[in-house]
Amino acid sequence: MKKKIVAVLAAASLLFAFGAYAEDNAALPGARVDAGAAVSTPAAPQDAAPLENGTLPAITGETAGGELEITEEYRWFISQYNHIRGRTVRYYDDVYCYNHGDYYLTPFAADVPQEYLTVDASGTYAVAPIVLDITDAMRTALYGEDAGEVSMFYGQYCERRGDGRGRTGFTGVHEGIDFTNTPGAPLFAILGGEVTRAGDSNGTVAVYNADYEVTVLYLHCENIDVRRGDMIEAGTYIASEGKKGSGGTYTHVEMRTGRHTTSNKYRNTILESACPYPVMQHALNVVESGRQPVTAAAVMEAQRMREAAEAAARAEAEAAAQADDAEPEIELVDVIDNAGEGYGFAEPTPEPTAAPEATLPPAGK
DSSP, X not given: OHHHHHHHHHHHHHHHHTTHHHHOOTTSTTOOGGGTOOOOOOSSOOOOOOOBTTBOOOOOOOOTTSOOOOEEEEEEEEXXXXXXXXXXXXXXXXXXXXEXXXXXXXXXXXXSOGGGEEEOTTSOEEEOHHHHHHHHHHXXXXXXXXXXXXXXXXXXXXXXXXXXXXXXXXXXXXXXXXXXXXXXXXXXXXXXXXXXXXXXXXXXXXXXXTTTTEEEEEESEESOOOOTTOXXXXXXXXXXXXXXXXXXXXEEEEEEESOOSSOOOTTOSSOOSOOOHHHHHHHTTOOOOOOOOOOHHHHHHHHHXXXXXXXXXXXXXXXXXXXXXXXXXOOOOSOOTTOOSSSSXXXXXXXXXXXXXXXXXXXXX
16 A cells, blocks of 8 residues: 555656746745745854753654654665665655755665654655754855755765666765755855865865864865864855865765764765764754644645646636637617718708799789
């Protein structure tokens, strides 16, 4: 039964993905901030509350719908060099998630804590609302304003690709979070600390934060404005958004526990980075907004409502056009005021006048 539901949802998501979702998702519950959703996030990075005994507070997100099932299966992976390799992996299946411009059903690595995923009535998973809140706060801090969007999440399986020999596989598991703004958009440090790397073939900027014992890495940067060894604060300008070492313009933000100078291996088959959500929630003082998750069922209902509204608008427009094109009724007039007899259009007929009597000459004349 689940496979049938998955097939229906997969087909629906593909139809929707290339249609109205990328253009107008303002009606979606839990839509991103750039689509009008309200979220309680700071306008800029704030000083976080001190850690208690060096540990983070409890995660505040809640899993809706009970425990999530983890699938363990042998899956194919394909590297950027079209090399196929297989591995037995554990993952959450059929997560309905935004991915660089479209919604898809995609696996998520089982290393992502369950608190950051939710499930709808149809059995399809989605990222939890707290993830939307945290990533919106990170996006606001990264760009210094409420701009851009989150285009790929932590732990998400990357796109499918074929090797040209009939085999297909995922290109790997996403180690961080991708943010997309305009090319050349200024980038600011989400957390302060020591700059451990300032440029390489992937445009990497790495900042080690001793308070949380983590390194935050920003990839694909251009016009890097910091140097290795610099001590910077949260909100410091570090670079501009670019596409160095990538196929498009966006910023990949990754977090690793400890002091590091490089990011993890490009799209490995398992997660090697640390989950950024607990640290970022605490560091950015993220307050849950109470928004609804973007699930497959919710998006399908929003699409149905949108299509019904569009159909009603089209019908109204067609009715108005038909009314404008209709010929006006011709009013037949039989009598026109002040008109004479005939067909009603003659000049008034003058009254006949008597001819004057002839005057005869006198007799005998």
